[in-house]
Amino acid sequence: MSAPERIPPRSMTPAELLAEGELTVRGRIRDASNAALYCTVTYEDRETACVYKPVAGERPLWDFPDGTLAAREVAAYLVSEATGWDLVPPTVLRDGPYGEGMVQLWIEAVPGAELLALVEEEEPAPGWKAIGLADVGEGRTALLVHADDERLRRLAVLDAVINNADRKGGHLLPAGDGRLYGIDHGVTFNVDDKLRTLLWGWAGETLTEEAVTVLGVLKEQLREGGALAERLAGLITPAELDATRVRVDALLTSGVHPEPGGEWPAIPWPPV
Template identity: 80%
Template sequence: MSAPERIPPRSVTTAELLAQGELKVRGRIREASNAVLYCSVSYEGREAFCVYKPVAGERPLWDFPDGTLAQREVAAYEVSEATGWGLVPTTVLRDGPYGEGMCQLWIEALPDASPESELLALVDGEEPGEGWKAIGFAEVGEGQTALLVHADDVRLRRLAVLDAVINNADRKGGHLLPGREGRLYGIDHGVTFNAENKLRTLLWGWAGEALTPEAVDVLGSLRDGLAPGGPLATRLAELITAAEVDATRARVSALLAAGKHPEPSGEWPAIPWPPV
């Protein structure tokens, strides 16, 4: 008699781990404006660290409906996944110790001294220099100014496209996390998907420049997914309002029609404060 076939154990996905695992609060990130809890999560033998942002800990905002920031964080992850760029850590909506909230995989960023983390800089003069893109002038004290620049980096350029799609109103330098193996992640996407234009970002270096062929292909795929009844439109409808889904669809179409990165509208502060 032959030995019974051994079935290998099923591999737990990161999304399953975050959504179904046991969540234990280990501490609080006090610099955040809303409640942000550092947690461990374990499920079927797999463990990880994560960030848990309960809806109950969200501070009201005048221009976003109350209690919707967690859903917007998940929606940003869904759009990121649809691009294929993987720019947002795995993010789910789940129940936790303090009620429903967003749960996102914790990313161990590279040390500040690593060359991979050199994404932003202040430079003297009026030109950014080779390998950099100008953002604008910033006060550095004692009446002095310096040119704020970001790296001319394909990963940042992809993130700039994602921000334009999700209408990110708060892309600060501190929301950029260089990860292992050359990865770059964007975090803190609670103030996104507003139906009105609210794009505020440090990544204006490509404003008015032609979109890359890669970006055009990705936007075309997003347009298909956002068509009424499409998979991305259906998923986003579970997280944001119908008007916000329509606005997202319109932004993608506008980017494709223009064929270039957006420019500041002048109707809304273009750079978040504080910028970092």
């Protein structure tokens, strides 16, 4: 009698694996402001590391509705995916050991990547962009700069679209394959202008042709009935979706990177 033919495991995208696999908690990420758990997700012979942030572990915020941060993280991923830049790791909303939450692919950051720096010069060196002056103690200040890196510039555009209120240095993860990821997008998509970021180096500069093309794609997909609009509808409110459309239109109309508005702290604290 011949052995039964083995059916090979079906091909799965990382997002499908995160959504359908068995989620096992391995430990807690201690420095996270909300409950964040290091996990593995397994489906048949596939396994990968991930982060699980249950809604039940979210701290209340005065300016965001309770229990909405996980959905906003997924919404940020969907917008990133629509740009084609894939700046946010695959992220899904699913049930887990502590209830519904967001599950995101774990990215192992490459140590030593030079994306941010403090310098004593008054102007940034070639290859760097100025953010602003930082207090370094004993009455001294230094210039905080970020790399003039096209990956960061794309992320600055994405943050402007999703209205990211918390783009810190620790949320930038350079991966071993040369890609750069941004994480921690729970405080996004607010209807009010809350953009707080370390990526102000291009403020007021003309958007790249690539960025304008991508924003045009987003505008089309965000139209009522558009593919992205349909996917975002269950994650953010109608008013927040409308505000996202307005931000995309504003970027296309101005043709430049946004500048700090002055009514809201421009740089998150702590910055890293």
